[in-house]
Amino acid sequence: MATSGVVARLRERTTTVSVALVVLVHLGLILITPNGVDIQLLVGVEIAVLLLVLGVEWFGGVPASEMLPLAGGFVALLATTWGFQRVSTSLTGASVLVVTTLAVLVYSLHRYELLVLGVVDQ
């Protein structure tokens, strides 16, 4: 019982640790390269971040097959961000697009869940 409680607490913390790592790595990247980040370095850092997050998940006991959506979603969202940055005239516009896209996706999943539970009809 006590062991399962510790495991549960560790599992809860993997989420916080993963997000904290993502935030810290990106902030650290800016501090290290204040004059702009090379695209190759950025890709390398993002791959490292992805591997780090996957590692934390693996430590949390998640099977490798279930981590595929994480890897896929990570790559897709980073590619979408790159696309928004290319089409947008300003960084503010790109930021608004990225945040809006994420909000719409989160809300869509929430609505789908209500449908699955039969709380709403359509």
Add this chain to the structure above:
Amino acid sequence: MDVTRRFWALVGGGLTLAVLSVVFAQPPLLYGTAAVGAFVLYRQLRYLTAVRTVADTLRVAQSTTSRRVDKGGETVVTLTAQLSRAVPVEVTATASLPLFADAPSTADQSVRIEADTEPAETTFTVQWPVVGRGTFEAPYVTIEDDFGLFRSTFRRGPELTVRVEPRVPRNVHVGEGGDQVAAAFGGHRSERQGEGVDPAELRQYTAGDSVSNIDWKATARLDYPHVREYETETDQQTVLFVDHRASLGAGRDGRTKLDYLREVALTVVSNAQELSDPVGVAGVGPEGTTAWSPPSTDTTVYDSVRTTLHDCTPTGTQGTRRDAEHGHSMGVTRQKATALAGDDSAFETRVRPFLDETRGYVQRMASEPLFQTVRTRLTQLSSASWLLLFTDDTERAELRETAKLAANGGAGVIVFLTPSVLFEHAGLRDLEVAYEEYVAFEEFRRELSRLDGVTALEVGPSDRVEAVLTAGRNRR
């Protein structure tokens, strides 16, 4: 789907990166926002997959020991839930109690569901202090993800309804020897003909009959003048004598002898009110008359009589009053004394003092509460009054003499009797013994009915009457 503070903390981290990327014009920070977003979406997707599994495989049921319960009673409710596939979330089912139900322990109302072949189960006791229909809505199912980000609550399973009924007698049997009497008590026929609305008979016209009374249709049909007569409208004065001494308190709470008699008495009052007949009531306690309301047709009197009936509660202490010897009438005693006259045997010498006690018997009877009450009130009533006695079979000698007295003083007597055997608190444990006691009661009831102007009816729960009679039939 509800989100937790931890979820908002993660979202806050991502948004902070987005804001910083704009403030410091650093596009890499926006990729950080996308990375955080990807991670949050991944967690949400995993949670959603688990929720779908729960929605598809969860079975919840609730049951109760009884769908009908008396006010103040208890029922045991069982909540079962089964999940056939393992999910990475915590699933809990919680019963949803009706507003007016009380449950001493709230912790027992929830069950945590693990994937298993056997359903998870919890039982708890519910108390019902109020009369009504209590509905347990479908139980709440709560899902919480292992990472503390999301929580969902929805209802799953069937509803459950419990009817809470007042503690009053049901299935009231009024009858003779197990046969139900169908008459509406209080209804009456005058047996006299004259002015009225109820047709009584058609007879040939005779000299002296009023021409206006001729029934012309019947005259045409029968080819001779005929007169139709109607039953005369009369008022039947009824007085209820309600015994509420301790022995009338026998039976389960809310279904005592007195409760059954009260139901019958209330029906009589309702019928009397419908027919605008004068009705009065006298309460009989261990010390004598406890309440007296003289017969009247005033509308307030009917309510007053009902209030008196509702106020009657068993009073005094109960002794062992049913005694076969004591139950013999004075007439039987006299017969025995005559039979023993001239006998010089030892038996006669021994028994004689008991048979000579006729004077003591009369004095004893005069002090008995029911006898005393009826005798006192008869002096205030007209001889056309119907007297209804509501009592049990414990004071047989007193009841016999009271019925005789009432029959002499009134137009008629109806005795409503509750057989003690039908009100044993522990139920009818030994049906054979119960049948024998019921037969003894029936003999006593018939003896009362044989008295001039007296009708004796038994009052009790019909299911018990049926059980006792079935036992008797099986024995034969």
